[in-house]
Amino acid sequence: MRPTLPKIGLLKGLGVTLKTMMSPSTTSQYPHVKPDLPPRTRGVIALMEENCTVCMLCARECPDWCIYIDSHKDTIPPKKEGGRARTRNQLDRFAIDFALCMYCGICVEVCPFDALFWSPEFEYSTYSIRELTHEKEQLRVWMDTVPAPPQLEVGAEIPPEISDGLEAARKAAEAEAQRLLAASQPAAGGDGAPAGGKAAAGTAADDDIHVEAQVDQETFDKLVAEGKSERVARAKAKAAYVRKEKARIRRERAGSESPPAGGDQGERAGG
Amino acid sequence: MTIAVLAQSLLALDNVWLALGLKLGLIVVFFLTAPLAVGYMEHKVMAHMQDRLGPMEAGLGPIKHGVGQLVADGVKFIQKEDIIPTAADKWVFSWAPAVSLVPVLVILVVVPFGPGVWAENLDAGIFFALAVSSVGVLGILMAAWSSANKYSLMGGIRAAAQLIAYELPLVLAAAAVVLQAGTLSLVGIVEAQNEFRLLGAIPVPYAVPHVIGFGMFYVAALAELSRPPFDMPIADSEIIFGHMTEYSGLRYAFFMLSEYAGMVVLSALATVLFLGGWYPWPGVPLPDGALGALLGFGVTMGKIIALTFVMVWLRATFPRLREDQLQRMSWLILIPLALLNIVVVAVAKVML
Numbered sequence: 001m002r003p004t005l006p007k008i009g010l011l012k013g014l015g016v017t018l019k020t021m022m023s024p025s026t027t028s029q030y031p032h033v034k035p036d037l038p039p040r041t042r043g044v045i046a047l048m049e050e051n052c053t054v055c056m057l058c059a060r061e062c063p064d065w066c067i068y069i070d071s072h073k074d075t076i077p078p079k080k081e082g083g084r085a086r087t088r089n090q091l092d093r094f095a096i097d098f099a100l101c102m103y104c105g106i107c108v109e110v111c112p113f114d115a116l117f118w119s120p121e122f123e124y125s126t127y128s129i130r131e132l133t134h135e136k137e138q139l140r141v142w143m144d145t146v147p148a149p150p151q152l153e154v155g156a157e158i159p160p161e162i163s164d165g166l167e168a169a170r171k172a173a174e175a176e177a178q179r180l181l182a183a184s185q186p187a188a189g190g191d192g193a194p195a196g197g198k199a200a201a202g203t204a205a206d207d208d209i210h211v212e213a214q215v216d217q218e219t220f221d222k223l224v225a226e227g228k229s230e231r232v233a234r235a236k237a238k239a240a241y242v243r244k245e246k247a248r249i250r251r252e253r254a255g256s257e258s259p260p261a262g263g264d265q266g267e268r269a270g271g
Numbered sequence: 272m273t274i275a276v277l278a279q280s281l282l283a284l285d286n287v288w289l290a291l292g293l294k295l296g297l298i299v300v301f302f303l304t305a306p307l308a309v310g311y312m313e314h315k316v317m318a319h320m321q322d323r324l325g326p327m328e329a330g331l332g333p334i335k336h337g338v339g340q341l342v343a344d345g346v347k348f349i350q351k352e353d354i355i356p357t358a359a360d361k362w363v364f365s366w367a368p369a370v371s372l373v374p375v376l377v378i379l380v381v382v383p384f385g386p387g388v389w390a391e392n393l394d395a396g397i398f399f400a401l402a403v404s405s406v407g408v409l410g411i412l413m414a415a416w417s418s419a420n421k422y423s424l425m426g427g428i429r430a431a432a433q434l435i436a437y438e439l440p441l442v443l444a445a446a447a448v449v450l451q452a453g454t455l456s457l458v459g460i461v462e463a464q465n466e467f468r469l470l471g472a473i474p475v476p477y478a479v480p481h482v483i484g485f486g487m488f489y490v491a492a493l494a495e496l497s498r499p500p501f502d503m504p505i506a507d508s509e510i511i512f513g514h515m516t517e518y519s520g521l522r523y524a525f526f527m528l529s530e531y532a533g534m535v536v537l538s539a540l541a542t543v544l545f546l547g548g549w550y551p552w553p554g555v556p557l558p559d560g561a562l563g564a565l566l567g568f569g570v571t572m573g574k575i576i577a578l579t580f581v582m583v584w585l586r587a588t589f590p591r592l593r594e595d596q597l598q599r600m601s602w603l604i605l606i607p608l609a610l611l612n613i614v615v616v617a618v619a620k621v622m623l
Contacts, residue, residue, distance in 0.1 A: 012587070017320040017588045027324045 039147040041120035043102045044134075045096055046142035051115035054089040058107035058116060066100035066105060068093060068133075096135040099129050117146040214242035294390040298379050303365020305533035305575075307341045312576070313531075313583045320587040336416045344544035348524035356517050358419035367417060368518070368525035371410025374403045375532040382459045382539045384556060385549045385567030396457035397449060400540060402512055404495070407529065411504070414526070415514040429594060430497065436601035437494035437501075443609035444488035447616040448477055448544045457540075461548030470623070474554035476547035480619075484612050485545040487605050489578075493539040494597070496530060498582055500589035501597060517615060538578035539571070546574045 028035060037043070067122040070093035076086045108116045118140045126132060134142070149159045158166070219240040223233035281607050314337065317326025326337025355361055379394045383389040392397050408431065415427020452463035469475045478485045494501040497513075505513035515526050549567030556621055558561040592600070 013588045014584060017584060020322055021316065022317040023322075025319060025322050025324050027322075029324070029327065 023159060037120040037122075039120065039150050040118065041122075042105055042118050043122035044098070044118075044142050044145075045101070045105075045108060045139070046117045046119045046146050047074035047096075047117045047136055048117065049091060049094070049136055049140055049141055051113045052091050052094065053113055053115075054091050055112065057110050057112065061106045061110045063104060063106065064097075064100040064102055066097040068095040068097070080268040085241055091136070094139065095133050096139065097133045097134040098124070117143065119143075119145045120147065121145045214238065214241050216244065277313050292304050295380075298376070298390055298583070302376050302379055302532055305535045306528055308443045309534055309576075309579045310341050310527075310582065311338065311530050313586075316580060316583045317587045321585070345524060347569045348521055351520035353522060354517075357420055359517065360417035360419070363417035364517075365522070367410050367414035367514075368522045370413055372525050372529040372532070374406040374410075375529050375536050377403050378536045378540075381457055381458065382536065383461060383543060383548060384571045385564045388549075388564050388568050389458065392456060392458045392475070395455045396459070397445055397455050397460065397540075397544070400457070400536075401445060404533075404536075405438055407533070409530075411514050414518070418514070418517040420517050422510040423514050423516045425510050426504045426506075426516070429506075430514060431499070431511075432594075433494055433501065433504060433597060434545070436598055437491040437605075440487045440605035440609045441491035441495060443613060444481075444484040444491065445540075445544055447481060447609075447613045450613065450616050451477060451481070451620060453472040454473075457543050457548075461543055461550070465553050466609070467553055474552065476545060476553055480543040481545060481612075481616070483608060484616075485541070487609055487612070488541055488545065489581075491601075491605065493540065493582060494601070495586065496533045496537060496582075498530075498534070499586040500591050502591055503594050503597060506591060514575050534579050534582055535575060538575045538582070541578055542571055542574040548576075 054069060056069060059065075059067040059069050063268075069091070071088045071089050071091050074090045076088055078085050105118065108118055121142060124132075124134075148162045151159070215234055216237045220233050220237035223236055224230065228236070291347035294490060315325045327335065329337050329339040329343045331339045331342070355364055378400045380390045381393050381399055383392070411430045411434075412427050415423045415430065418424070448460065451467075452460045453459060454463060464477055467474070467477065497504045503509075505515060510516075515523060518526060542548060549571045550557065551570050555566050
């Protein structure tokens with residue numbers, strides 16, 4: 001057998017290793033640099049206790065039986081005189097044994113009341129297997145690490161988890177402003193406070209204008225004429241309708257706001 | 272009084288014993304630090320070639336990036352239990368690491384690192400270096416035989432076959448250089464190389480006319496060191512770790528040290544024989560005195576580091592050869608080529 005002589009492939013191999021050496025490594029220095037995890041990472045399961053109704057669906061669906069739930073029934077006295085007393089489930093214990101959990105996420109999927117969430121937090125290993133059973137206090141702590149869900153696509157509606165929070169924050173800020181206003185101008189006169197309140201309410205109401213979506217025929221025709229598919233055209237026409245309608249309502253309100261400022265006074269003067 | 276005399280003779284280095292002690296001390300320091308530097312380079316270069324970062328934590332003071340990794344490894348090796356198997360031949364077993372380590376240290380005595388920077392200028396320098404380097408094989412055979420382990424024995428037999436096969440091209444390639452330079456002294460070879468002009472006009476190091484010899488020397492050096500792709504004697508996927516299978520702790524560390532020191536020493540020999548030693552380029556003079564010595568040392572070290580880098584590069588690139596491929600490569604390619612090389616060099620030397 002004749003020895004085969006070395007060929008150009010040897011040099012190619014050397015080129016590959018040299019090029020790899022020159023290119024930056026993709027290693028991330030984990031304990032020093034935290035990983036940039038996507039919001040849907042299955043790190044740990046968090047519990048929003050207030051939302052839990054002890055329906056037990058999660059515990060029953062869990063393939064590993066790693067969710068422990070204890071509860072009792074509270075009796076709520078009747079609201080009206082002579083009414084019937086109601087019962088309500090009260091959660092005593094909610095624990096997830098992460099030593100058994102296989103992170104399938106079925107409990108999160110199955111929860112009908114949005115009480116269970118995935119959190120990307122993953123650094124909870126311990127030296128004792130007992131500490132891997134997280135009680136509801138710990139699960140509540142994880143709740144604070146649950147990120148807001150991302151927009152499904154660019155320009156999508158704000159998900160309710162965020163808009164609800166924004167709404168609550170806005171209402172709280174409004175109430176605070178009202179309170180401050182009321183506190184600062186109690187003696188300034190009767191007409192200052194309601195006017196300020198109304199202005200705040202006016203800007204606030206701007207956000208929650210609700211418009212029933214309809215197809216804007218004009219836009220629809222135009223888009224179809226442009227060669228868009230009927231489905232796309234209908235969607236865009238609906239969006240255009242909603243935009244137009246909202247703008248109209250806003251204009252109306254603004255219009256009724258400034259004359260009414262006078263009108264109000266007129267009324268008051270008249271009264 | 273005595274201190275003044277001592278200082279005087281230290282500066283002039285006219286006291287034989289003082290000079291000897293100082294030189295040997297420096298050689299031991301070099302012997303213990305250079306392999307660490309090469310080992311660190313291997314860690315890092317191989318890691319980056321494999322798209323990793325390599326050691327990043329252990330550091331020396333504020334310098335991180337794993338600079339202190341090998342120091343930490345050394346401390347770990349010292350702490351580990353030194354196990355000698357019951358069936359082992361205890362004396363041979365415990366002396367084997369020393370037998371493979373000391374020859375490498377001894378070669379350093381004759382290697383010139385700069386103008387005047389050498390411990391001893393032997394007239395038969397290259398002969399001495401190559402003769403001593405083959406003693407290291409004995410250490411490997413001792414370790415293999417005394418371990419009372421079949422994998423060790425297989426590794427030892429492979430090592431013996433390989434080292435015999437590659438001793439020849441190594442020596443023959445060096446012989447061609449000796450023929451060209453007309454001297455066996457390593458210092459003489461460096462000086463002759465400095466005077467050398469290709470075709471009587473172009474100043475080039477011997478690597479250019481001896482390009483085949485240089486390649487052969489380098490390949491044979493890799494095989495002598497059992498470095499990948501010629502690491503069949505310690506092929507860990509086949510025979511665990513060859514002759515080092517039964518070793519642990521400091522003795523194992525000595526084997527590793529002799530491998531890395533061997534890389535430095537054979538690279539130094541290749542530098543002297545083929546790359547012009549301490550001269551940056553033949554015909555380019557260095558300044559006289561201490562500055563020249565320092566510069567020359569830097570140039571030599573640069574060349575050594577470059578050669579060891581290529582060793583690491585080859586390790587990271589090529590898979591291990593098969594045992595029969597290894598033997599065929601030596602006996603059917605390298606040795607005939609080396610003999611032909613000598614003939615060509617001899618003819619060229621006489622004709623030109």
